[in-house]
Amino acid sequence: MTFQPVVPLSGYAGWLFLERTADTQRAAFNESPSVVRATDAFRERIGGITTAKDLVADRELLSVALGAFGLDDDIDNKFFIQTILEEGTTDTGALANRLSDSRYSALSEAFGFGDGGLPRTGLSFFADEIIDRYEAEQFEIAVGEQDNDLRIALNLGPALEDIISSSTTNDARWFSMMGDAALRSTFDTAMGFPDSFASLDVDKQLEQFKARSERIFGTDQIEDLASDENKEDMIRLYMLRSELDSFSSTSGASVALTLLQQI
Numbered sequence: 113m114t115f116q117p118v119v120p121l122s123g124y125a126g127w128l129f130l131e132r133t134a135d136t137q138r139a140a141f142n143e144s145p146s147v148v149r150a151t152d153a154f155r156e157r158i159g160g161i162t163t164a165k166d167l168v169a170d171r172e173l174l175s176v177a178l179g180a181f182g183l184d185d186d187i188d189n190k191f192f193i194q195t196i197l198e199e200g201t202t203d204t205g206a207l208a209n210r211l212s213d214s215r216y217s218a219l220s221e222a223f224g225f226g227d228g229g230l231p232r233t234g235l236s237f238f239a240d241e242i243i244d245r246y247e248a249e250q251f252e253i254a255v256g257e258q259d260n261d262l263r264i265a266l267n268l269g270p271a272l273e274d275i276i277s278s279s280t281t282n283d284a285r286w287f288s289m290m291g292d293a294a295l296r297s298t299f300d301t302a303m304g305f306p307d308s309f310a311s312l313d314v315d316k317q318l319e320q321f322k323a324r325s326e327r328i329f330g331t332d333q334i335e336d337l338a339s340d341e342n343k344e345d346m347i348r349l350y351m352l353r354s355e356l357d358s359f360s361s362t363s364g365a366s367v368a369l370t371l372l373q374q375i
Contacts, residue, residue, distance in 0.1 A: 114144040117251065119258045124351040127265055130255070141254060142247045150176050151246065155239040162233065164197035164225040180245035181219045182267075182294075184253070200226025201278075212291025218274045245270075261354050264294050265347045271295040272338040285334035286318050301357075302349040303328060 117137050121129050130137075141147065154176040161167050168174055168190040178186055178193070186193055199206040201221045208217040222242065224232040232238050248270065256263025271292055279285045289295050300309065303324045309317065322332035328349075329342050336342060 114146045114254065115141045117141065117255045117258065119255060119262060122259055122261070123355040124348055126259060126262055127347060127351050130262055130266075138247070138251055141251050147247065147250065150179075151243045154243060154246075158233050158239050158242070162231055164194045164223070167197065167223070167225075167233075168194045176246050177219070177223070177242065180242045180249055181215045181222075182249050182252075183215055183219065196220050197223055197225045200224070200228075202227045212287075214275050214278055214288040214292055217278050221278065261351060264298055265350060267294050268298055268347060269338070269343055272334065272343070276335055276338060282333055282335070283318060286321055287314070289334065290314065290317065290321075298346065298350050301353050302346045304353065 115137075117130075118133065119126055119130060142151075150172065153172050157170070157173060161170070161173065167177060171187070174190075174193070175184070175187055178184055183193075196208050196216050197220055199208065199220070201208050201217050203209070206220070206226070208220040211217070220226065222232065224230075252263045252266045255266060271294065275285050275288045275292070275295075279288050289299060296310075299305075299321065300307075303321070305320070305324070309320070312320070325337065326332045329337060329345065331337065331342075337346065
């Protein structure tokens with residue numbers, strides 16, 4: 113049985129509790145039999161995987177590979193994933209680069225099957241690199257089964273790091289953020305944009321995102337938003353505004369006003 117994270121509170125109070133206990137809870141989660149079984153198999157066999165075809169043929173290893181990037185639902189889309197891996201990321205026309213979801217390019221780049229030379233699977237540190245991501249991502253999923261807002265908050269840092277490493281310009285990073293559903297949800301809510309905002313022309317959305325970011329955080333640079341201080345501020349805004357939306361639909365105006373004052 114996999115260890116279930118303890119989340120006794122919701123909202124920003126729940127986030128603060130999770131932050132305080134995260135190291136202990138992550139350690140217990142990573143020692144769960146199902147997680148240990150999956151990661152031990154990956155560590156033992158991934159060095160012998162030299163092609164994308166080999167990887168998608170091994171369901172146990174593919175499960176860890178996809179799980180490390182939050183792509184668990186693609187486990188049966190073998191041809192699609194093989195194409196993503198084989199085409200790599202160096203060619204601008206590669207499938208991973210044409211998808212708005214940056215997780216696919218991060219996956220392809222991490223394994224290196226299609227970027228010329230030897231794949232990264234043979235590197236001594238590769239297994240641990242992917243396993244670290246897998247454990248973190250699966251912990252997020254386990255937290256999300258109890259409180260999805262907390263999962264989205266946990267995802268903020270890793271998702272920003274992936275976007276920063278895979279995109280070279282600030283505008284490209286903003287567009288990548290817009291293509292990541294979970295990350296976009298964090299930005300939309302934290303910055304106070306309504307659901308209808310996503311229907312605007314993407315260039316107009318970019319303009320508004322950058323202007324709102326400058327006003328709230330003092331910068332329109334995605335790289336600056338990845339700082340510890342700005343991440344914590346964004347999570348606080350996201351959690352409090354999520355609470356506000358929830359209370360506004362179920363409680364009186366006085367409760368909503370109290371939460372709004374906290375923001």
